[in-house]
Amino acid sequence: MDVTEKIKQQITSHSIVLYMKGTPQFPQCGFSGKSVQMLKACGAQFESVDVLADPEIREGIKRFSNWPTVPQLYVRGEFIGGCDIMTELYQKGELQRIVSGNTVK
Amino acid sequence: MSDRVHAIETRLRQTLRPEAMEVHDESAAHAGHAGAASGGGHFAVTIVAAAFSGQDAVARHRMIYEALADMRQEIHALSIRALAPDEL
Numbered sequence: 610m611d612v613t614e615k616i617k618q619q620i621t622s623h624s625i626v627l628y629m630k631g632t633p634q635f636p637q638c639g640f641s642g643k644s645v646q647m648l649k650a651c652g653a654q655f656e657s658v659d660v661l662a663d664p665e666i667r668e669g670i671k672r673f674s675n676w677p678t679v680p681q682l683y684v685r686g687e688f689i690g691g692c693d694i695m696t697e698l699y700q701k702g703e704l705q706r707i708v709s710g711n712t713v714k
Numbered sequence: 715m716s717d718r719v720h721a722i723e724t725r726l727r728q729t730l731r732p733e734a735m736e737v738h739d740e741s742a743a744h745a746g747h748a749g750a751a752s753g754g755g756h757f758a759v760t761i762v763a764a765a766f767s768g769q770d771a772v773a774r775h776r777m778i779y780e781a782l783a784d785m786r787q788e789i790h791a792l793s794i795r796a797l798a799p800d801e802l
Contacts, residue, residue, distance in 0.1 A: 640791065676772075677779050677786065693794050694771045 612669035620683040623656035625708055628670050628681040630661050637661060640692040644680040647699045653708040684708060718755055718788055729781040732763040733799055754790025760797075767798040 610618075620626050625648070631637030633645045648655050660667035660679050671677055674688050682689040684707055689695065698704040719737045726735060741755040759778065766774045774796035782789060 640793075675776065678791070688772065690772050690775065694775065697771060 612665045613673060616669055616673050619658060620686050624685050625653055625655035626683045627655050627657045628660055628679055629657055630679055632659055633657050641680045644692050644695055647695050647704060651705045651708045721785060722757060722782060725781045726761060730763045730765050732761045734762040736760045754788055756791045757789060758793045760795040762797045762799055762802060764799055766796050
């Protein structure tokens, strides 16, 4: 399976996926750590993918999302953004709605 | 002002014609951690531009990343606050 297929499978088989550096327990980057904290504060159950453990995913996710940095958040297969966008959404109370499924479009 | 800050500002000014912009080099706060070892810096950008009107946050960030594409090796991390003029 090529990396694009692998990513597609990851973001469709879990409703919330955070691509990050390290793990939720041991984040290896401040932005990844902050993203985990926000998701936890929203009470979200999420799948995490450690890009440091897989160089193919690390490069692949950047191309796939057309987004040059990690962390990256996907909810129900849709790219939401990186740490700054998560922070904006969180401060507006929208991240909570997005991860709980009650999005207002 | 560091050269990199100047280089970031120049690119953003040329491509996005901002009404206001502030770029900070926060590299010192991150010196020593694994990501900083590559030599890339940490920067924070606050930018106000009419080009962002009607664009969602993802699109705004992509516009900024695009403008800085040739600096990928020099920028390890970039935090972005991108506003349209009427959002100030």
